[in-house]
Amino acid sequence: MWVCRALCGARTPTQLRRTLLPAWDRRRPAAASYSASAEPSRVRALVYEHHGDPAKVVELKNLELAAMGGSDVHVKMLAAPVNPADINMIQGNYGILPKLPAVGGNEGVGQVVAVGSSVTGVKPGDWVIPANAGLGTWRTEAVFSKEALIRVPNDIPLQSAATVGVNPCTAYRMLMDFEQLRPGDSVIQNASNSGVGQAVIQIAAALGLRTINVVRDRPDIQKLTDRLKKMGAEHVITEEELRKHEMKNFFKDVPRPRLALNCVGGKSSTELLRHLAPGGTMVTYGGMAKQPVIASVSLFIFKDVKLRGFWLSQWKKDHSPGEWTMASSPRVTQEGSAYEWLQK
Ligand SMILES: NC(=O)c1ccc[n+]([C@@H]2O[C@H](COP(=O)([O-])OP(=O)(O)OC[C@H]3O[C@@H](n4cnc5c(N)ncnc54)[C@H](OP(=O)(O)O)[C@@H]3O)[C@@H](O)[C@H]2O)c1
CATH class of the missing domain: 3.90.180.10 (Medium-chain alcohol dehydrogenases, catalytic domain)
Structure with a gap:
């Protein structure tokens, strides 16, 4: 709006x-x-x-x-x-x-x-x-x-x-600051159709990262899937599909993500964590479900996962305005998008 x-x-x-x-x-x-x-x-x-x-x-x-x-x-x-x-x-x-x-x-x-x-x-x-x-x-x-x-x-x-000042910057920092990702690595996120989620999809695609994008089911899910794929999403799956046993086969073809981006909390974040690679990081930046993040003890002991948080306002406090400039940002060329700015 x-x-x-x-x-x-x-x-x-x-x-x-x-x-x-x-x-x-x-x-x-x-x-x-x-x-x-x-x-x-x-x-x-x-x-x-x-x-x-x-x-x-x-x-x-x-x-x-x-x-x-x-x-x-x-x-x-x-x-x-x-x-x-x-x-x-x-x-x-x-x-x-x-x-x-x-x-x-x-x-x-x-x-x-x-x-x-x-x-x-x-x-x-x-x-x-x-x-x-x-x-x-x-x-x-x-x-x-x-x-x-x-x-x-x-x-x-x-x-x-x-x-351009909040969501794309949040997406960029989360992709850059928590795990050293290389082209071909995968990233999983929930609320993938959110403003931040769409920025993650576009920036990740420009960096050569493969995204697994979780969304809530809806009657016109195919329309949403097509729209996110057009932006660069590799996979779009529903919360329900993410919970299914068949996800094991999914990860035979796709590398387990080392980075998960959590906008939701509650059950949705527990599912993201379940699919994270050993030693991987889940970054929580939103709490749309208004429910806590719950992680099983075994995930810490046997997979050594890391739970982190991100807040752009804090990042700005911790970094000088000189570092806020987009000089080090990715060269993303989405036709007609805010990312054209990042190239200038
Ligand atoms: N930490 C930071 O620095 C930072 C920066 C920017 C944004 N944020 C936070 O990120 C979140 C998203 O912001 P945005 O501007 O990208 O939002 P947005 O474009 O309005 O999108 C909201 C997203 O939340 C989902 N959602 C809403 N209620 C939900 C629920 N009960 N359970 C699961 N998903 C739900 C929506 O999915 P549906 O389409 O299925 O409804 C949609 O994907 C907000 O919490 C915002 O405060 C944080």
Whole structure:
């Protein structure tokens, strides 16, 4: 789902709720408190003053645009997605929480409108994305400090630019940092159709890695399988198939994965672990099932598997902004995708 186009297009709060929040509206009426200012200011934002159910706590507000300082950048937001982490942050269940009241949204792309006198490196017309989580991208425009932004090329698709900063970077780091993988090695992951999962498929394919992609079953599973294979997935299997005895034969032709990427937890992660090669690593980066990771004692004793975690925000804290640049990223050439940026 995209926020900024809905924000910019909607003329009234009711229109906005219709275009932006259809799923929430179906469940309960959206909150109805909006700025009472007779002269609405130019900036519209989705704001929450308390943590809780997004359907109850997020409100459309009119905000004043902050005054520009010498090291500030005035940005008009072009597109901003809604990610699971945005929801968790509003609920108050995330590793970092902004000071309240806060504008929702951690990702997005904006166009520079004006820059302060001491700003170099970005100019009006450039596209910028948040450097870190918590910027509050669900608004039509804002004044941000230069340090809060990273410039991206403005000749890639808008939606790719708006989503390049989190999921593809997470996928890349997880493929690079935990096991030394060589072309021909395999990687197994669950929630393979997620944003991160799709990035894993594309980057792994570019690195010559074979991916075993686990997804939840659905009526149109073949359509999903075809779509993921077109992106570079080698195998797409359902959670149910992964549990079957026949998986033993599957691993006669495919090397056992040394790396498993877990977005789900619960039973799904236990199954990933069961198929991991001895000494292999499972990296947990999401908990979509909201259930703990359970590993049998024998896996540790007889297979010496390693359980690790990854959080992009922590990785950024641990590495200097110079290391965040994509200079060392894979040269992935997906037509029309965000990865074109990685080549520049
Ligand atoms: N650690 C990090 O640095 C980091 C970075 C980025 C993202 N993440 C996390 O990664 C996760 C995915 O993010 P995303 O943006 O890629 O999500 P997304 O594109 O919205 O995809 C969500 C995925 O979760 C699956 N899913 C949802 N509920 C599930 C359940 N109860 N059991 C099993 N699978 C379920 C969905 O499968 P269906 O299609 O079958 O519903 C889909 O594959 C989130 O938890 C996010 O917070 C972490």
